[in-house]
Structure formats: structure tokens, C-alpha cells
Amino acid sequence: SNGRNRLILDRFGQVEPIPKNKSTTIAFRRWHALELATTPLSEGVTSDAIGAKYEDIKTTIKQYGSVLKFTDVVRDTYEDPVLNRFTQLSSEQAAATLETLHFNALMGGTNVFYAGGVTSRATVEAKVTLNDFRKVARAFQKNKASFITDIVAASPNIATEPVGQSFIAICHTDLEQDIRAIPGFLPTEKYAGIKAMQYELGKIENFRILTSQFFNPWVSAGASTTGVLAGGGAVTTAAKCDVYPILCLARDAYAITPLQGKHAVHISVFNPTPSKDDPQGLIGKMAWKVWDAICILNEAWMARIECACGDLS
Secondary structure, rough: OOOHHOOOOHHEEEEEEOOOOOOOOOOOEOOOOOOOOOOOOOOOOOOOOOOOEEEEEEEEEEEEEEEEEEEHHHHHOOOOOHHHHHHHHHHHHHHHHHHHHHHHHHOOOOEEHHHHOOHHHOOOOOOOOOHHHHHHHHHHHOOOOEEEEEEEEHHHHHOOEEEHHHHHEEEEEHHHHHHHHOOEEEEEEOOOOOOOOOEEEEEEOOEEEEEOOOOOOOOOOOOOOOOOOOOOOOOOOOHHHHHEEEEEEOOOOEEEOOOHHHHOEEEEEEOOOOOOOOOOOEEEEEEEEEEEEEEEOHHHEEEEEEOOOOOHH
């Protein structure tokens, strides 16, 4: 559960369970809005039935996992319950792996807004502003995107929980102070009647902002400047700045397979036991594995703000 609590991206996608005993290909479904019913009803005449329209977007389910080795000495001589600690480490490794895989997949989105009004990542040098969020919100609304009102619950079972309607924006923890400095930012501690989500920083107009340690920047990918982070730190002379993504989401922007129930990460423990390959029973192993897939459903309902990060000088 400690590993699962570190996940963010699996809470805001459309969930599609992995079919049992099927191939390694899964079809995520993108539904189209129904046509408007603008014709008045006629007395005694039933409306013609219409069918819902959708597109299937196929992607490959892939399996991921890792094996941790430990010795009989560690198991037998450490005072702490070391297997519990190894389980925690493995679950955190699994969560970090999956969150990074999901992040990398969604960074392939083509709907990009560059801070400072520039037109490419290589020319980014400005910190994020209120206007950047407003541009994304306007584009979402123009493309008839819906607010997120339900998220996947952070529990072992497949379930959802309601949240106050909003768009979602997720960024690296480095951007926290830049976000807090935006006019109108409302921190979670000042929410009235709104339950804060895990890792939520606060609210900016239509966006609820969450931070993640896994939303890494493109190092030294921006313009040469000062006052912002470059190469992972503050610089005194002009250098190419690091470019940070802020992932903005509306409802049904992407689909993901659930990490709950039978699709959860499975951990196996093999204590040191004498065998043909290890006759003295010196080596034990702990392993985890999971099936996973993610797919962008609608580019217009997901956007990326690319910006620099203030160096706190």
C-alpha cells in the first residue's frame, strides 16, 4: 500500500481492466459525444433510436518486474523485520517504475503550451504564470473537455471517489514555490468544503495542482538565461535552463489499466533454502511483477505547459 500511495497518474485516467486469458493487446475505447437532440418531439411519435459511437485504440500490454537478492545472514541476524523492509522497498520501486513509465507515455502528447509565449522548448526561459493556465483552460473549454469529477480511489479494490469538479495539473515538486507565487493561488489549507487530494498543493482557478517527484525536467533543454535552474541547480552565469512539464488533464484524456484487485503488483518471497544451485541455502530472493498499459485517448483534452523553474534567488 505504501507503494500505491506514491502513484498519481493512475488516479485520473479512464480505467480499462485487462481481459482475462486474452492476447497482449488491449483496446482502449474513445467515446464520441452524442449528437444534439434539437428537433421537438411529435405527439405520439417515438424518437428514432441512435447508437453510441466510439473508436477503439489498441495498445500492447507489457509486463514489468524486478528481483531483489538477500542473504541468510541478513535475514537471521538483523534485529529489524528486514523482510518487511524489503517488501516496502520493492513496492516503492514498483510504484516509481510505473509512475515513470506512465509519465513518459503521456509526455508524448502533442498539445503543448510554452511559458513566455515562445514557440519551442529550446526557447523556453520563463516561469509559469496565471495566463499559461488560462490558455490551457480556454483550449480545453473550446474543445468541449469535461471537468474531472471522479477519480480512481487509492485503495486495493477497483473503485472511484468523487472530487470537486476541476481540471487537474501535475508538476514536479521543484515548481512548488513558482506555483505558490501565482496571483490567486489557493493553498489546500484554505480550502472551504473541499477535501484535498493526496499530494495536492492547491488550486488556481479551474485547476487543482498536484506535485510529484517523478515529473522530471528536460535538463538544459531551454534557452540560455539566469535566475532559473540549469543543469539541476542555480547558476551565476547564463546557461541553458532546465524545462519542466506541467501536465494538464481533463476527463477521459487517457486510459490506463488498473493496479488494483487481480491486476495489482504481485510480490513473491523465496527464503534462503538449500537447492541444487544453492546447496548451502545462502541466498534468498524477493520478486515483483505487474502487467501494465497506458494510452492517450484525446490530445485536445490533455495539454503540457513547458516552463523554467525559479532558482529561489
